[in-house]
Amino acid sequence: MNYLSKENGLLSWLLTGDHKRIAMLYLISITFFFFIGGALAGLIRLELLTPQSDLMATDTYNKVFSMHGIIMVFLFLVPSVPATIGNFVLPMMIGAKDLALPKINLLSWYLYIAAGAMMIYTMAAGGVDTGWTFTVPLSTHFLNTNVISAGLAVFVAGFSSVFTGLNFIVTVHKMRCPGMTWFRLPLFIWSHYAASILMVLGTPVLAITLVLVVMERAMGIGVFDPAKGGDPILFQHLFWFYSHPAVYIMILPGMGVISEVVSTFSRKRVFGYTAVAFSSVAIAVFAFFVWEHHMFIMGVSNYSTLVFSLLTMLVAVPSAIKIFNWTFTLYKGSVTFETPMLYSFGFMGLFTIGGLTGVFLAATGTDIHLTETYFIVAHFHFVMVGGMLMAFLSGVHFWWPKITGRMYPEKISQLAALITFIGFNFTFFPQFILGTLGMPRRYAAYPPEFQTLNVFSTAGATILGVGYLLPILYLTWSLKYGEIAGDNPWQATGLEWQTQSPPLTENFPETPVMDHEAYDYEWLERTRQKEVPSVG
Amino acid sequence: MSHISPVLWQFLQHWLSNFPLWPPEASTIAPQMDALYFFMVLVSLVGLTIVVLLMISFSILYRRSRHPVAVQIEGSTLLEATWTIIPLGLFLIMFVWGSLIYFRVYTPPNNAMNIYIVGKQWMWKAEHPGGQHEIDALHVPIGRPVQLTIISQDVFHSFSIPAFRVKREAIPGHYTSVWFQATEPGTYHLFCTQYCGTNHSAMIGQVVAMKPDDYKKWLEESTSGQSLAQNGERIFASLSCGACHSGRADARGPNLASVFGSKLTLSTGQTVNVDEAYLRQAILNPSEHITEGYAPIMPTYQGQISEDGVIALVEYIKSLNSNYRVDQTLTTTDLLPESEGPKSAPAPAAKGAVKQ
Numbered sequence: 001m002n003y004l005s006k007e008n009g010l011l012s013w014l015l016t017g018d019h020k021r022i023a024m025l026y027l028i029s030i031t032f033f034f035f036i037g038g039a040l041a042g043l044i045r046l047e048l049l050t051p052q053s054d055l056m057a058t059d060t061y062n063k064v065f066s067m068h069g070i071i072m073v074f075l076f077l078v079p080s081v082p083a084t085i086g087n088f089v090l091p092m093m094i095g096a097k098d099l100a101l102p103k104i105n106l107l108s109w110y111l112y113i114a115a116g117a118m119m120i121y122t123m124a125a126g127g128v129d130t131g132w133t134f135t136v137p138l139s140t141h142f143l144n145t146n147v148i149s150a151g152l153a154v155f156v157a158g159f160s161s162v163f164t165g166l167n168f169i170v171t172v173h174k175m176r177c178p179g180m181t182w183f184r185l186p187l188f189i190w191s192h193y194a195a196s197i198l199m200v201l202g203t204p205v206l207a208i209t210l211v212l213v214v215m216e217r218a219m220g221i222g223v224f225d226p227a228k229g230g231d232p233i234l235f236q237h238l239f240w241f242y243s244h245p246a247v248y249i250m251i252l253p254g255m256g257v258i259s260e261v262v263s264t265f266s267r268k269r270v271f272g273y274t275a276v277a278f279s280s281v282a283i284a285v286f287a288f289f290v291w292e293h294h295m296f297i298m299g300v301s302n303y304s305t306l307v308f309s310l311l312t313m314l315v316a317v318p319s320a321i322k323i324f325n326w327t328f329t330l331y332k333g334s335v336t337f338e339t340p341m342l343y344s345f346g347f348m349g350l351f352t353i354g355g356l357t358g359v360f361l362a363a364t365g366t367d368i369h370l371t372e373t374y375f376i377v378a379h380f381h382f383v384m385v386g387g388m389l390m391a392f393l394s395g396v397h398f399w400w401p402k403i404t405g406r407m408y409p410e411k412i413s414q415l416a417a418l419i420t421f422i423g424f425n426f427t428f429f430p431q432f433i434l435g436t437l438g439m440p441r442r443y444a445a446y447p448p449e450f451q452t453l454n455v456f457s458t459a460g461a462t463i464l465g466v467g468y469l470l471p472i473l474y475l476t477w478s479l480k481y482g483e484i485a486g487d488n489p490w491q492a493t494g495l496e497w498q499t500q501s502p503p504l505t506e507n508f509p510e511t512p513v514m515d516h517e518a519y520d521y522e523w524l525e526r527t528r529q530k531e532v533p534s535v536g
Numbered sequence: 537m538s539h540i541s542p543v544l545w546q547f548l549q550h551w552l553s554n555f556p557l558w559p560p561e562a563s564t565i566a567p568q569m570d571a572l573y574f575f576m577v578l579v580s581l582v583g584l585t586i587v588v589l590l591m592i593s594f595s596i597l598y599r600r601s602r603h604p605v606a607v608q609i610e611g612s613t614l615l616e617a618t619w620t621i622i623p624l625g626l627f628l629i630m631f632v633w634g635s636l637i638y639f640r641v642y643t644p645p646n647n648a649m650n651i652y653i654v655g656k657q658w659m660w661k662a663e664h665p666g667g668q669h670e671i672d673a674l675h676v677p678i679g680r681p682v683q684l685t686i687i688s689q690d691v692f693h694s695f696s697i698p699a700f701r702v703k704r705e706a707i708p709g710h711y712t713s714v715w716f717q718a719t720e721p722g723t724y725h726l727f728c729t730q731y732c733g734t735n736h737s738a739m740i741g742q743v744v745a746m747k748p749d750d751y752k753k754w755l756e757e758s759t760s761g762q763s764l765a766q767n768g769e770r771i772f773a774s775l776s777c778g779a780c781h782s783g784r785a786d787a788r789g790p791n792l793a794s795v796f797g798s799k800l801t802l803s804t805g806q807t808v809n810v811d812e813a814y815l816r817q818a819i820l821n822p823s824e825h826i827t828e829g830y831a832p833i834m835p836t837y838q839g840q841i842s843e844d845g846v847i848a849l850v851e852y853i854k855s856l857n858s859n860y861r862v863d864q865t866l867t868t869t870d871l872l873p874e875s876e877g878p879k880s881a882p883a884p885a886a887k888g889a890v891k892q
Contacts, residue, residue, distance in 0.1 A: 059734050131731045137708060138691040142657070142733055226709025227838060229821070232692065233707065266598070272611035297694065298705040299712035302642055306635055313627040317620060324619040325611075327587055330594035332607040337595070345591060352587050356580040359627060363634025366573055368641055369701040372694055372729035436573075437559050438698025440729040443737035447725060452555040522608065 002405070002502040017102030018505055023088035024403075025109050026079060027396075031472070033075040033116060038468060040068035045427075045461040048454045053444040061444035062129035063145065067122075069132030070150060074157045075116055077388055078246065081253035082199075083112070083164055085395040086192050088403060090168060092496035092503065093186050095177025095512040100170040108163035115157035122149045131442060133243070136224040136235045140216040147217055151210045158203045158210075161249070165199030168192055177495070179514035183277070186494055186518050187270055190277040191256030194284035198245045198252070202288070206242035209235065236298060240291035248287040251351075251383060252280060254391030255322060258344050261398050262326045264492040265341040266333030269519035272325040279318035286315035296367045305364045312362035319355050323348060338410060338490075342417040343394030350386025350424065354379060357432065375435025381428045393420070393471065400475065401489045405502045406482030409474050416474070420467030426460025493524050562720040562745060563700035565641055570701075572633050579626055641702055644715035648683035651676075652764075652847045655686070655693035655706035658735035660726065663847055666755055667763040672741030674726060675758075676718055677751035683715040685812055689843045694730035697743050705730060711813045718745035768852025771845050780834070789834065790827040796854045801828040815850045 003020045013021055043064045047055040056064070087105070091098055099105050122128055128150040130139040139147050172185075172193050213235070215221050222228030224235045263270045270276055292300060292308035326348055335341075357379040361367045370376065400408050430453040439450050446454070488497040499508050516523035561567055597603065651674070652663040662670040676682045686695050688706035696703040697716070704714035728739035746754060762770075772778060780789030798810050803826040808814055818825040819841070822834035841849070 268606040272616050275616045297703050313631045317624050320623040327590045333598050334600045334603050334606040335595050335598050336600050360576050363630045365634035365637025368703050440727045442731040445737045
């Protein structure tokens, strides 16, 4: 008996309050949108194989990259780790039966689906070509595409994200099992808590901004229209006030995954637990005060750039702290290289590059030359795809035995991790050079001397595509043919591993008591020796 | 070698030879920016190498087959301090260095020659003070600071010259500026880097940096016969601005001579510096820019003048300054009533108003 077998039928899924089932609903839906977004990315790379705009009309290209961005950011990256893995393991990690607000959790999935449906409608009705940034006055006065339905889709997706964040915050405060003090929380919880605060405080600003865009477009209210005394720069401030913290909404949960995985496969407590925990909080706090670094060339006061450049430099420090602490977690550990660990290594390398190139853009001088070019594109894909997507895949493989009760096939998934890493670097590294050369982003056609690097990038994207298709195949295969996993195949310390796989609907037969520190492998060893028969 | 696939062969021959990895350095700021860029590349490479080397060596030294039992370590305050302080210090150096360059790029020197840039879907228009117009091209002399005053007539655009390492957003309703001093004669890319709709990727052009003599020749060959200020004078006349801004003591509007560059007290008591941006706002949105002592009677010209027209008017008003001191004809009653006629041609006296 477990959460999967307890009830059957479609309704038992669609009306479930079980966080694990909702996590599965999310996993299926975000995978669906990931492949739509990925197909769009494939079209972009195909068009850019040649300097001319020849595969599709420029308007079509503009729609393709806009919808790639909107779908990937709002329907994949933002919910990816928190709504799937977070939803599944967060209550189990703190020894709870479920999230604090199970119906709100289900509602947030329905809102996500509503947003997804509106996005599909937007595509079917001819798409939208605003870019994911909805920049005014382009989006309000100059385009004839489906800006309103796309804007409302993001608006609704925002509520889904607010509800998830809210649920996590309440759950972490109120539902911890006896003995689970704040400093015994797994670092996964700390990073989700920090991301949840960003979701709850940041997303409403985006929602309001998009409502203003829709009203401006539909009714001409003129908040952003200079002809009516409005200010288009105000839109930039409002949009980035959410959308910079949103970057941390996307990456922080991924960092949580890395902490769990690196510790488990080094069989060692995360080096500098408190430093890693507080660096998550520091990132969440600083995240709100750096938004103007998206606007350094937009005629803002020179002096204000000093403040925002300095704060952006400061927000880079906690990320550096995390990277070094993860690296030192390996030190004197007992390291193995299963798939989740390989993806985590990929994350650490690529996120380091993504973070360091962010500093090029945080320094105002070099930002002038590099912003709005392929350097930016490369930078945030290193963070979002090289970082976040690697963390997501790491997490999916890591908790797959817990989620399904089956092991994924190890060799082929290690190969997939390697293919992803190689394909990723081929795709995005040349884009740093393109950006340095000055190639602007969002160009359907480009000067011919940029072709060679674009060919490399497109070739890499093909390899990357294979790397993403493989897991779909072998993970589906493993549902039926995978080895039975047992309760704790990785010998990990988290409470989610101390119950059966797949877990009961209530997660634990009885409320667990946390009588040891997080990542206490010696405690695990002691319990294992005591209860040998119950393991495996 | 030809037995390999012809496509691959073409790729090897055609694409792998002769493609750039570094943009040309063609302005005074370019080497300064590149120095910081290389410093950052160096720091990044060292940082990345340290992280990757540690990861690899720990993975080899402490792999399970070699190191079966992990040693539990809480952490190390000393190490935490090290990897907090060293990155922070390096980032602060980059912050200061970057800001120095940023302030240089966006603080034009006083002796810079000014060229207006208007962005619109999907073209760049450059307006030289001498009246030369260019579409999707910009001719500049080398060895001389050039300031660009940039505005957009519709959506956000961004004016980017990678070879000069400068870029500035073209914003609707708001002048921005950037300057550079070209060093190498040549033809360079000009890009719009802010996504602006259908033909964003066609909003490109050429920047031609020329030796001073060539530039002079180009100016002479490209003249439209009317300076920007003369154009402005025509607009000034046809909109009957002179009816109120006649410069007479009993005029209903303030005297515009010498107003550019001055400090003006508004009816709200606020003091403003009169620059291009202020003049633009005062023309398009006059009710919020009333000079102290005058009645709020000026109608708005929003929607009646294109950005090019506003630029010409601004240049004309700027030119009133020097002309006022030279012969005082433009701002006196001699000229303005004549210009008030609905279709009057530009007055010949205006020639003296041209400020190069």
